[in-house]
Amino acid sequence: MPEVQIRKGEPVDRALKRLKTKLEMEGILEEVRRLRSHETPVERTKRKARANAKRGKIRFRFTLPKAGEPTVAPVA
DSSP: OOOOOOOTTOOHHHHHHHHHHHHHHHTHHHHHHHHHSOOOHHHHHHHHHHHHHHHHHHHHHHTOOOTTSOSSOOOO
């Protein structure tokens, strides 16, 4: 469970904003919203498509070819 330490002299609303940001980054708020109400099959499909796109984007980002390597495999 994410937690936020309130710094000395820090307004509570700023600490709440940091907490909300942490919850959003970890996907907790999205899960709570999803579990709060019924999810239609269309919504489920869209959610899974977004998750797959995000995973694919991260995978692509970390598997970019290094400098000097061909971007396309040569055809034999």
